[in-house]
Amino acid sequence: MIELEKAxxxxxxxxxEMKREITVSLIDLDGRILSEDIYAKLDNPPFNRSPLDGYSFNHISSKGADENRPIEIKIVGEICAGDYFEKNIEVGECVRIMTGAMIPENCTCVLRQEDIEEKNGNIIVLKELKLYENFCHRGEDIKFGELILKKGTKLNYTHVGILATMGISQVKVFDIPTVGILSTGDELTDISNELKPGKIYDSNLYVIASRIKNLGMNYKIFGSYGDNPEEVKNIIKENIGDVDLFITTGGVSVGKKDILHEVVNLLEGSKLFWKIKIQPGTPVLASKQEGKILLSLSGNPFAALINLELLGRPILSKISRDKEINYRRETATLRGEFLKKSSNRRMLRGVYSDNKEVxxxxxxxxxxxxxxxxxxxxxxxxxxxxxKLSNGEKVKVILL
Incomplete structure (x- = not known):
């Protein structure tokens, strides 16, 4: 028997860690782990751009302008976002320009609409503008060839926006791990069947599959099997190559029909450990088969859940390369009490709140x-x- 942390x-x-790569389109990237560095294919913005509605001209055209010495500049055109103005703008000329529009050649500033008066096809400028005033430079956000996203980044909608800005429609990501799930026990009946005397419905299969899905992983359910070591061995052997982690429930204690010890021997894999120093969830068996971990959990529902959270999640976090999947620990203030003595390390159900109370x-x-x-x-x-645990006492919690 070993400590949880050693296990x-x-x-x-x-x-x-996952090595398989797949190519995924932008719309399906949320939550995926990038498997390649991404470099900018172009500058952003891809041209000098106006940040506001107004008039663009060469700043020299406004030299010396003030309220006592207004300068008139001739309007020679108009540019909306998406337009391209081919004519070269001379000193003494300007174009009306909209937010986001491409600034013409030889224009070095933009005067906002609110600061001008238009008269007889000219604008009246009452102040001298500086070089590149109200001016967004090509590439000031992203420069061509710049590293914009690193391998290993967990992608979200903001990253999708960056990729779309670069005109990138798909990228390579690491494949999502698949978990195989199987339960054992002569007493188990699938929820689709009538419950007969002495039988119980198999809840573990569905709880584990639901939690695996909730964590963003794929799963394959291989069903529920009686206490037949040879049959269970065959199912695992036939399917372990198609999954990245195999989880079983039941058959890991010391009873007559706790068959997983025999199953592991029949598979001729390597046993990693049996039993950890926590309660519930002590009788958990871990082995390695064909390079994959076979994690055999307790058949008791809450013990199986504890095993899955404390042991399964760290495995999935590493395999998927997603650190967010792993649980985190906090110290909280207990509201209530637990008067039973804990001779062994005990795991209790709790509800944690944002004010760090449980x-x-x-x-x-x-x-x-x-x-x-x-x-x-x-x-x-x-x-x-x-x-015992008293009201107001500080306790350690593991967030699910």
Whole structure:
């Protein structure tokens, strides 16, 4: 039996970051991990651009202008956004220009609409403009050849906007990991079947698949199997090559029908560890098969959930190259109390709030109970030897 942190260390040493790459269009990039550096294909803006509505001219045309010595500049055209003005603008000439429009050659400033008076086809300028006043330079945002997005970036809508600005329609990203899921136990019945005496519905299969999907991963459900080591071995062996992580539930303790130990031996893989020092979720078995981790969780619903969160998420974070998938820890103030002594390291259901307080919502803490998991968003991590937890006490929490 090993500490939780040591188990995580072993798992991370035995899994690899995703190497498969796929090409994805811009509209489907949100949340994907970039697998290549992206360099600018052009300048942005791609031309000198007006930041406002007004008139553009060579700043020399306004030299010496003030309220006592107004200067008239002749209007020779108009440019809207998307237009191109071919004529060269001479000193003493100007064009009316709209926000975002391309500034013509030889124009070195823009005077805003509110600051001029128009008269007889001229504008009346009452102040001297500086070189490049109200002037957006070509490439002042992004320069051609500049590194704009690094490999490993988790993409969101802002990155999509940058790529679209560059005229890039698709990029290479790392493929999303796929998790294989299988449950074991003679007592299990699929939810599509009638529940017979002595049987229970298989909830673990659906909880794990739902959580894997919620974390942004793909999954393949291989179904529920009885306590037949040979059959379970065959299913894993036939399918482990098609997934990046294989998760099973049930059959990991010391009972007569805890078959996963035998399954691991039949697969001839390498056992990484069995049992971790937490409660619930102690009997978890980890092994390595064909270069992939086989993570065999407890069959008790809350214990399986604890195992998935504390062990599965760090694996998926590394494989997917997505650091956000891993959980984070906080220190919170307990609102309520837990009077039971924790001889071992104990994990309790909790509800964490933004003011760094945590509540224990239920007195039902059994690893087989499911109703008390509804609405939880954290696990309260109680250290071994803790006599009790009192209201207002500082506790460690793991955010889900």
């Amino acid at each position: 995580i260390e072993i798992l991370l040493e035995n899994c690899m 509540r224990i919502e239920s007195n039902h803490h059994s690893s087989g109970e499911v109703l008390s998991t509804a609405g939880i968003n954290c696990i309260i991590d109680i250290q071994p030897g803790t006599e």
